[in-house]
Amino acid sequence: MTAFVELNEVTHVYGGGDGPPAVDGLSLKVREGEFAAIVGPSGCGKSTLMKLATGLQKPKAGMVMVDGQRVAEPIKITGMAFQNPVLLPWRTTLDNLLLPLEVVQPHRQRLRANKDEYVARAEGLLEKVGLKGMGAKYPWELSGGMQQRASLCRSLIHEPKLLMLDEPFGALDAFTREELWCVIRDLQAERAVTVILVTHDLREAVFLADRVFCMSARPGRIIAEREIGFARPRDLEITYTPEFAEIVHELRGHIRQARAAA
Numbered sequence: 001m002t003a004f005v006e007l008n009e010v011t012h013v014y015g016g017g018d019g020p021p022a023v024d025g026l027s028l029k030v031r032e033g034e035f036a037a038i039v040g041p042s043g044c045g046k047s048t049l050m051k052l053a054t055g056l057q058k059p060k061a062g063m064v065m066v067d068g069q070r071v072a073e074p075i076k077i078t079g080m081a082f083q084n085p086v087l088l089p090w091r092t093t094l095d096n097l098l099l100p101l102e103v104v105q106p107h108r109q110r111l112r113a114n115k116d117e118y119v120a121r122a123e124g125l126l127e128k129v130g131l132k133g134m135g136a137k138y139p140w141e142l143s144g145g146m147q148q149r150a151s152l153c154r155s156l157i158h159e160p161k162l163l164m165l166d167e168p169f170g171a172l173d174a175f176t177r178e179e180l181w182c183v184i185r186d187l188q189a190e191r192a193v194t195v196i197l198v199t200h201d202l203r204e205a206v207f208l209a210d211r212v213f214c215m216s217a218r219p220g221r222i223i224a225e226r227e228i229g230f231a232r233p234r235d236l237e238i239t240y241t242p243e244f245a246e247i248v249h250e251l252r253g254h255i256r257q258a259r260a261a262a
């Protein structure tokens with residue numbers, strides 16, 4: 001399999017030195033255009049995996065490759081969204097969306113020359129996530145779910161090839177979360193972007209992903225990998241089928257074992 005993202009026998013120790021590793025012998029391969037989900041016990045190194053894949057942390061040992069390049073510094077082809085949407089309160093929603101373009105080259109120069117084009121792109125994204133015409137509102141005028149939708153738009157504004165989602169729906173109520181599952185499902189289908197989603201929610205992982213990776217307790221490594229074969233586009237109704245429940249149950253078993261072995 002040609003991997004778009006590959007971690008090969010990666011070990012990471014925060015602060016360097018000989019401290020206890022956060023992840024050890026961590027290997028996984030994610031295909032181009034694939035939706036991968038990472039699940040595992042709390043503190044097992046899921047966020048560390050995200051930081052290693054994007055070059056925000058350098059591994060003590062092992063190799064990280066993205067899009068055919070060895071990752072040696074923070075990479076630019078990625079968009080990120082986290083549990084906390086972190087929108088700047090003094091900027092409108094539209095200006096929050098444009099922020100990554102103001103910071104990262106070569107977008108910075110292009111933004112100056114083609115502002116209208118980028119504003120149209122931001123407005124198009126807002127429309128796609130159900131926030132049509134909300135660009136002029138400030139973040140504090142939006143609900144938590146709306147802020148998270150805006151944060152997803154911001155992560156996609158520079159048309160990244162890789163989207164990293166670290167518990168983006170974790171702080172939302174169950175209904176809003178399921179609505180946003182559908183938003184991200186549709187965005188990914190339209191853009192064929194490669195996605196890595198970290199989540200504690202096994203239903204979320206099974207609904208959204210093509211493949212779910214389960215991690216061991218710290219130091220984290222992959223202990224199980226499960227293809228999710230449900231046809232796309234998927235409807236929320238599948239989450240109520242016995243086949244769906246069976247996969248969630250199977251994954252729960254892996255996590256239980258990982259916790260017990262800790």
Ligand SMILES: Nc1ncnc2c1ncn2[C@@H]1O[C@H](COP(=O)(O)OP(=O)(O)OP(=O)(O)O)[C@@H](O)[C@H]1O
Nearest residue numbers: 014015022040041042043044045046047048049218
């Ligand atoms: N900056 C840091 N400095 C030192 N240790 C850290 C740092 N970040 C994370 N760790 C430690 O590394 C381990 C893995 O952390 P990480 O945040 O990757 O886990 P996680 O699986 O994402 O956790 P959770 O599910 O609770 O969000 C944890 O034991 C954590 O305390």
